[in-house]
Amino acid sequence: MEDILTLQKKIIPEMTEILEKRYNILRNIYYNEPIGRRTLAGNLGIGERIIRTEVNILKKQGLLEIKSVGMNVTEDGKIIIDQLKGFIHKLKGLTNLEESLQQKLKIKKIIIVPGDFDKDDFIKKDVGKTAAEFIKNTIKDNNIIGITGGSTMASVADAMPYNTKLKDILVLPARGGIGRNVEMQSNNIAARLAKRLDGSYKLLHVPDNINKEALNTLLQVEEIRELVDMLKKMNALIFGIGRADVMAKRRKLSEELLTDLLNKGAVAESFGYYFDIDGEIVRESSTVGITLDDFKKIKTVIGVACGSEKAKAIKAISSLKKDIVLVTDEGAAKEILNMVK
Amino acid sequence: MEDILTLQKKIIPEMTEILEKRYNILRNIYYNEPIGRRTLAGNLGIGERIIRTEVNILKKQGLLEIKSVGMNVTEDGKIIIDQLKGFIHKLKGLTNLEESLQQKLKIKKIIIVPGDFDKDDFIKKDVGKTAAEFIKNTIKDNNIIGITGGSTMASVADAMPYNTKLKDILVLPARGGIGRNVEMQSNNIAARLAKRLDGSYKLLHVPDNINKEALNTLLQVEEIRELVDMLKKMNALIFGIGRADVMAKRRKLSEELLTDLLNKGAVAESFGYYFDIDGEIVRESSTVGITLDDFKKIKTVIGVACGSEKAKAIKAISSLKKDIVLVTDEGAAKEILNMVK
DNA sequence: ATACTAGGGACTATTTTTGTCCCTCTTGTT
DNA sequence: AACAAGAGGGACAAAAATAGTCCCTAGTAT
Numbered sequence: 001m002e003d004i005l006t007l008q009k010k011i012i013p014e015m016t017e018i019l020e021k022r023y024n025i026l027r028n029i030y031y032n033e034p035i036g037r038r039t040l041a042g043n044l045g046i047g048e049r050i051i052r053t054e055v056n057i058l059k060k061q062g063l064l065e066i067k068s069v070g071m072n073v074t075e076d077g078k079i080i081i082d083q084l085k086g087f088i089h090k091l092k093g094l095t096n097l098e099e100s101l102q103q104k105l106k107i108k109k110i111i112i113v114p115g116d117f118d119k120d121d122f123i124k125k126d127v128g129k130t131a132a133e134f135i136k137n138t139i140k141d142n143n144i145i146g147i148t149g150g151s152t153m154a155s156v157a158d159a160m161p162y163n164t165k166l167k168d169i170l171v172l173p174a175r176g177g178i179g180r181n182v183e184m185q186s187n188n189i190a191a192r193l194a195k196r197l198d199g200s201y202k203l204l205h206v207p208d209n210i211n212k213e214a215l216n217t218l219l220q221v222e223e224i225r226e227l228v229d230m231l232k233k234m235n236a237l238i239f240g241i242g243r244a245d246v247m248a249k250r251r252k253l254s255e256e257l258l259t260d261l262l263n264k265g266a267v268a269e270s271f272g273y274y275f276d277i278d279g280e281i282v283r284e285s286s287t288v289g290i291t292l293d294d295f296k297k298i299k300t301v302i303g304v305a306c307g308s309e310k311a312k313a314i315k316a317i318s319s320l321k322k323d324i325v326l327v328t329d330e331g332a333a334k335e336i337l338n339m340v341k
Numbered sequence: 342m343e344d345i346l347t348l349q350k351k352i353i354p355e356m357t358e359i360l361e362k363r364y365n366i367l368r369n370i371y372y373n374e375p376i377g378r379r380t381l382a383g384n385l386g387i388g389e390r391i392i393r394t395e396v397n398i399l400k401k402q403g404l405l406e407i408k409s410v411g412m413n414v415t416e417d418g419k420i421i422i423d424q425l426k427g428f429i430h431k432l433k434g435l436t437n438l439e440e441s442l443q444q445k446l447k448i449k450k451i452i453i454v455p456g457d458f459d460k461d462d463f464i465k466k467d468v469g470k471t472a473a474e475f476i477k478n479t480i481k482d483n484n485i486i487g488i489t490g491g492s493t494m495a496s497v498a499d500a501m502p503y504n505t506k507l508k509d510i511l512v513l514p515a516r517g518g519i520g521r522n523v524e525m526q527s528n529n530i531a532a533r534l535a536k537r538l539d540g541s542y543k544l545l546h547v548p549d550n551i552n553k554e555a556l557n558t559l560l561q562v563e564e565i566r567e568l569v570d571m572l573k574k575m576n577a578l579i580f581g582i583g584r585a586d587v588m589a590k591r592r593k594l595s596e597e598l599l600t601d602l603l604n605k606g607a608v609a610e611s612f613g614y615y616f617d618i619d620g621e622i623v624r625e626s627s628t629v630g631i632t633l634d635d636f637k638k639i640k641t642v643i644g645v646a647c648g649s650e651k652a653k654a655i656k657a658i659s660s661l662k663k664d665i666v667l668v669t670d671e672g673a674a675k676e677i678l679n680m681v682k
Numbered sequence: 683a684t685a686c687t688a689g690g691g692a693c694t695a696t697t698t699t700t701g702t703c704c705c706t707c708t709t710g711t712t
Numbered sequence: 713a714a715c716a717a718g719a720g721g722g723a724c725a726a727a728a729a730t731a732g733t734c735c736c737t738a739g740t741a742t
Binding site: 047052067068 | 738
């Protein structure tokens with residue numbers, strides 16, 4: 001198997017790029033169908049005519065259909081996309097990349113999805129799908145699963161297939177809601193994930209960054225205390241990884257605090273904590289939810305993040321726990337490798 | 342494995358021809374090294390410039406070297422050629438072709454080598470090599486092996502690797518020598534094969550087509566009788582398949598006999614017999630050697646022939662014996678399939 | 683009704699590929 | 713020693729493929 005690929009790469013070195021080009025086109029159509037030639041060309045940053053040529057080949061192969069409303073992927077095409085994903089993974093040597101990163105970061109497992117989110121927005125969907133698949137195969141009946149917020153977590157939840165045959169899954173938001181787009185809040189995402197897993201969920205109606213008094217008051221509330229207790233019994237946590245600076249701005253930290261944070265070397269943010277590159281806590285948001293100690297005790301923790309600009313953040317988070325599972329994209333992975341070299 | 346190939350063929354349909362083109366170039370260089378650009382272009386019937394482009398790619402990949410004496414394949418390249426052979430076999434769906442031909446011809450096994458001898462002389466070498474490999478893996482210590490004459494058998498013998506670790510192999514010429522190029526006579530070929538198998542051989546010094554009286558006299562000779570007896574104990578026979586018309590002319594049969602032969606439907610010639618398309622004997626050369634009855638009793642018989650023009654002859658021979666093994670090329674195989682369809 | 687985006691056609695510009703010839707060098711033969 | 717044959721590399725024009733661009737008509741959603 002591996003032999004065949006090295007063989008092919010030797011004798012047809014140009015194969016990889018052709019394959020990748022067509023894969024990208026097919027995938028992009030799939031995510032946007034029905035889509036027109038020009039829009040697609042814009043998306044991919046390729047000339048309209050090139051799209052046309054490639055699309056004609058793919059059409060001839062029966063992988064897509066061209067109608068007056070636009071192009072769409074056929075059933076055959078969908079199968080191919082799926083198979084191609086794994087194939088490109090091997091072709092690009094991502095398996096090797098995974099192994100070397102696992103060693104360098106000293107973590108249990110890293111899953112790398114081909115592509116770079118910084119160059120292609122749809123990579124987030126792929127990353128989400130990959131993470132969802134891994135989670136599906138990891139969790140068991142009666143498990144309690146925690147999930148954080150953010151767009152990446154949203155794509156994980158939305159990529160989870162229905163009919164997983166899992167029973168009595170309980171999904172919890174790992175932290176209080178962050179005050180922005182409802183769709184991206186952990187509460188909302190937990191509910192969506194629960195629905196797909198045919199399980200139940202509980203909500204945590206607590207704002208971020210409230211003062212200590214208010215926090216203590218909230219913790220008196222039976223409902224909230226119960227949930228916080230349950231959080232400690234969590235079997236698996238799925239969490240997003242953010243850049244410290246980006247998250248601080250999003251949370252509208254004061255200019256003063258932000259500068260302080262960055263001076264202290266904060267590069268990553270996850271479940272309410274800011275970490276420096278070595279995984280040391282730089283700042284802790286005062287909010288209800290999972291704590292770092294809880295985090296370290298959870299059996300399965302799955303961090304998901306994509307885009308090369310998140311490389312530092314991912315590196316930081318990877319030092320928190322040895323048996324962490326990371327799902328990321330090729331862009332981030334390569335950047336991390338550059339850093340640790 | 343099969344999946345990967347169908348996947349690739351779906352998304353990069355042009356891959357097959359690129360691969361075949363480069364394989365042909367590489368192989369041709371290998372068989373002729375050192376060879377120049379223009380000679381190579383002539384061999385393959387491709388433009389000089391195309392060769393140049395392709396050769397540069399292959400050179401870049403480290404598969405061949407270009408020196409002022411000409412081009413030659415590197416060690417890496419040789420490995421690639423070998424791997425490529427099997428790969429192209431699968432890519433071209435020859436495995437399927439083999440299976441359907443085995444069914445249609447109702448024979449034990451057919452091995453098809455990619456390419457067409459009628460278009461590329463070097464295919465005979467490939468066929469020979471493939472047959473030699475099969476034989477090597479089939480025969481056992483102390484076996485008695487028979488081999489006929491002809492250029493195809495010569496390439497089988499010359500492609501047999503040394504150091505087969507087989508012990509006490511005895512190679513016999515299956516029939517008396519045919520009066521042409523010594524190199525292609527069964528005696529000579531038997532000796533060459535024996536040498537490679539680190540075994541012994543015996544010679545059969547009997548001309549083809551002698552009259553009955555002379556034949557009987559010869560059979561009185563102790564040495565010859567002994568050999569003929571040994572022929573009947575043969576464990577394996579490797580034989581070439583010829584076209585009736587071509588062989589008849591080569592043996593200088595009278596115009597009269599030739600016409601008669603063809604009128605009776607002779608299409609194939611092997612070990613002294615002329616057969617029609619159904620494998621019925623049309624004529625028997627009077628000579629010393631293996632008989633059709635002997636042939637039917639031999640455990641392993643391996644027929645080797647290549648080139649689409651031999652399709653009919655191969656088809657005829659295939660009806661002689663159910664557990665025959667045929668080694669041929671793609672050209673002949675496809676032609677046979679057309680015939681039996 | 684209308685504005686928008688779709689695919690297909692068509693033409694040109696550009697790039698790549700291909701054919702060809704020349705030059706010089708190496709090698710084997712005379 | 714001379715020479716012929718065949719080698720690779722350079723160079724360039726012709727040819728072909730590829731790519732950019734715009735137009736046109738047809739559906740679709742508003």
